[in-house]
Amino acid sequence: MRQRLKWLAGAAALITGLGVGIAVTAGPAAAATGFTVSSGRILDANGNNFVMRGVNHAHTWYANNFSSFADIKALGANTVRVVLANGTRWTKNDTADVSRVIAECKRTKLICVLEVHDTTGYGEQAGAATLAQATDYWISVKSALDGQEPYVILNIGNEPYGNQNATGWINDTKNAITRLRAAGFQHSIMVDAPNWGQDWQFIMRDNAASVFATDPQKNVIFSIHMYGVFDTAAEITDYLGRFQTAGLPIVVGEFGFDHSDGNPDEDTIFAQAQQRGIGYLGWSWSGNGGGVEYLDMVTSFNPSALTTWGQRIFNGANGIKATSREASVYGGTTPTTQPTTPPTTQPTTPPTTQPTTPPTTQPTTPPATGACSATYAVSNSWGNGFQGTVTVTAGAAAINGWVVNWTWPNGQRFTNSWNASVTSSGDSVTARNMPYNGSLAARGSTSWGFTASFNGTNNTPTVTCAAA
Structure with missing residues (x-):
C-alpha cells in the first residue's frame, strides 16, 4: 500500500x-x-x-x-x-x-x-x-x-x-x-x-x-x-x-x-x-x-x-x-492505435529546446486573399530522427480550414504527429487541420508538429497550403 x-x-x-x-x-x-x-x-x-x-x-x-x-x-x-x-x-x-x-x-x-x-x-x-x-x-x-x-x-x-x-x-x-x-x-x-x-x-x-x-x-x-x-x-x-x-x-x-x-x-x-x-x-x-x-x-x-x-x-x-x-x-514497432479525440489542451508556447542543427525554414511569399501559406522547420535532430514544426498562416481573409501538402525528397517517414490529421502515401504527405485549429483569422496562424526518421540525407521539402 x-x-x-x-x-x-x-x-x-x-x-x-x-x-x-x-x-x-x-x-x-x-x-x-x-x-x-x-x-x-x-x-x-x-x-x-x-x-x-x-x-x-x-x-x-x-x-x-x-x-x-x-x-x-x-x-x-x-x-x-x-x-x-x-x-x-x-x-x-x-x-x-x-x-x-x-x-x-x-x-x-x-x-x-x-x-x-x-x-x-x-x-x-x-x-x-x-x-x-x-x-x-x-x-x-x-x-x-x-x-x-x-x-x-x-x-x-x-x-x-x-x-x-x-x-x-x-x-x-x-x-x-x-x-x-x-x-x-x-x-x-x-x-x-x-x-x-x-x-x-x-x-x-x-x-x-x-x-x-x-x-x-x-x-x-x-x-x-x-x-x-x-x-x-x-x-x-x-x-x-x-x-x-x-x-x-x-x-x-x-x-x-x-x-x-x-x-x-x-x-x-x-x-x-x-x-x-x-x-x-x-x-x-x-x-x-x-x-x-x-x-x-x-x-x-x-x-x-x-x-x-x-x-x-x-x-x-x-x-x-x-x-x-x-x-x-x-524492434521499435510503431503503435497502430491513433488518437480518437483531439487534444484537450493545445500547446500555446513552442518547445524551449535548442536545435542541434540550424533550422531550415522554407521562405514563402505573402498569401493571396482567402489563401494560406505554410513554413516547414526542423527544430531538432538526433541519430536518424528529427522533429519538425509546420506553421500555417492565413492570407488577407479568414479561412475555415487548411490542407498542407509536400513530397519527401529523401524518403523520410513520420513516426508521430500532433495538432494535424496526417496521411501519407509513399513520399506524398497530406496534412489537414484538426477541428480546433482550422479556423484562422486574416493573417492568423497555427502550428502542428511531428517527428520523423531519415537515412543519410534530410533535405527540406517544398510545402504548399490551400484553404479548405
Missing part, C-alpha cells in the same frame, strides 16, 4: 524566484553499453531517441503479480517503473526477484526503470531510508543488473527527501552517483527530486547541472513528480522548459489526475511532454491505498476494468496508446 503525506505549504514558491535557473549544455555521453544521454535526449542502446511512455507498478507489495507486466504492455506502454524495497521499510526484493523482474520486462518488451521506494520522504517519514542505504542495496543486487544496461534504467531512490533539510539531497545524490560508478555500474542513473518528488524549493532544478557533472559518464536523468504543486500550465511549462534549455534530460517520473495536496493539470503535463519529447510515467497501475486509491488505473489489477484515470492515460489525448513507441532494442 502506497502512503503519501501532504506536502507542506509553499507550493506558491514555484512561481517566485523563477529567475534562478540552470545553465549548462550536456554534451554527448561517454561510451556505454545501454541507455545514454545526449543534448538532453535519452538514447537507447542502438543510439535511437527513446521517449518513455508508461506507468508505475507497485511490485514490492504485490510481488507475485507478474501478469501485470504483460497487461501494461498490451495497453501500449513502452516503459514500466517498478517499485522495489531495500528492506529498510518493506521486505527486501532480493537478487533473484530483481532478475525475475528484469526478465519479465524483457519478455514483454518493456524498458524497466527500477527504484528503491524506502527512501520516500526521508527526513519527514519515519523509518525512511537514506540514499546511501539505497546505494548499498543496488550494490548488493548488482549481479542481477550487470549486462542488462540496454533494458534497465537505475532510479536510485523514490522521492528521497521530504521538505525538511531538503538541501541535503544535493550532496547525498552526488555521493550516490559517485559510489555507483565506482562499483562499476554502467546504467543510466535516474534521480528523483526532493520535496516528496515535487521540488517546490527548486533544489533539484537549480543544482541539476552540478549533479549531472558529478557523473563521469554524463549519463544522469532527472525525474520530477507532478502532483498538487503542478496545478497550472505556467508551472509545468516553466519547469520542464528550464531543463530543456539547459540541455539536461528530464522525465515526469510520477503524476496523476488528482491528489490530496491539490489538482494537478494533467492535460498540460500530457501536452507538454508530447510537444517537447519528454517521457512520462503515471502513478500507478493498481493496488493503491492510504487514501489515494483513486490513482489506480485499473481495478483490482484487471486490465479490462480501466478507471477514469486509466482511460485518460492510456486512451486520452497525448496518452500512451497515441504516442508510445517501443524501444528499438526490441
Whole structure:
C-alpha cells in the first residue's frame, strides 16, 4: 500500500524566484553499453531517441503479480517503473526477484526503470531510508543488473527527501552517483527530486547541472513528480522548459489526475511532454491505498476494468496508446492505435529546446486573399530522427480550414504527429487541420508538429497550403 503525506505549504514558491535557473549544455555521453544521454535526449542502446511512455507498478507489495507486466504492455506502454524495497521499510526484493523482474520486462518488451521506494520522504517519514542505504542495496543486487544496461534504467531512490533539510539531497545524490560508478555500474542513473518528488524549493532544478557533472559518464536523468504543486500550465511549462534549455534530460517520473495536496493539470503535463519529447510515467497501475486509491488505473489489477484515470492515460489525448513507441532494442514497432479525440489542451508556447542543427525554414511569399501559406522547420535532430514544426498562416481573409501538402525528397517517414490529421502515401504527405485549429483569422496562424526518421540525407521539402 502506497502512503503519501501532504506536502507542506509553499507550493506558491514555484512561481517566485523563477529567475534562478540552470545553465549548462550536456554534451554527448561517454561510451556505454545501454541507455545514454545526449543534448538532453535519452538514447537507447542502438543510439535511437527513446521517449518513455508508461506507468508505475507497485511490485514490492504485490510481488507475485507478474501478469501485470504483460497487461501494461498490451495497453501500449513502452516503459514500466517498478517499485522495489531495500528492506529498510518493506521486505527486501532480493537478487533473484530483481532478475525475475528484469526478465519479465524483457519478455514483454518493456524498458524497466527500477527504484528503491524506502527512501520516500526521508527526513519527514519515519523509518525512511537514506540514499546511501539505497546505494548499498543496488550494490548488493548488482549481479542481477550487470549486462542488462540496454533494458534497465537505475532510479536510485523514490522521492528521497521530504521538505525538511531538503538541501541535503544535493550532496547525498552526488555521493550516490559517485559510489555507483565506482562499483562499476554502467546504467543510466535516474534521480528523483526532493520535496516528496515535487521540488517546490527548486533544489533539484537549480543544482541539476552540478549533479549531472558529478557523473563521469554524463549519463544522469532527472525525474520530477507532478502532483498538487503542478496545478497550472505556467508551472509545468516553466519547469520542464528550464531543463530543456539547459540541455539536461528530464522525465515526469510520477503524476496523476488528482491528489490530496491539490489538482494537478494533467492535460498540460500530457501536452507538454508530447510537444517537447519528454517521457512520462503515471502513478500507478493498481493496488493503491492510504487514501489515494483513486490513482489506480485499473481495478483490482484487471486490465479490462480501466478507471477514469486509466482511460485518460492510456486512451486520452497525448496518452500512451497515441504516442508510445517501443524501444528499438526490441524492434521499435510503431503503435497502430491513433488518437480518437483531439487534444484537450493545445500547446500555446513552442518547445524551449535548442536545435542541434540550424533550422531550415522554407521562405514563402505573402498569401493571396482567402489563401494560406505554410513554413516547414526542423527544430531538432538526433541519430536518424528529427522533429519538425509546420506553421500555417492565413492570407488577407479568414479561412475555415487548411490542407498542407509536400513530397519527401529523401524518403523520410513520420513516426508521430500532433495538432494535424496526417496521411501519407509513399513520399506524398497530406496534412489537414484538426477541428480546433482550422479556423484562422486574416493573417492568423497555427502550428502542428511531428517527428520523423531519415537515412543519410534530410533535405527540406517544398510545402504548399490551400484553404479548405
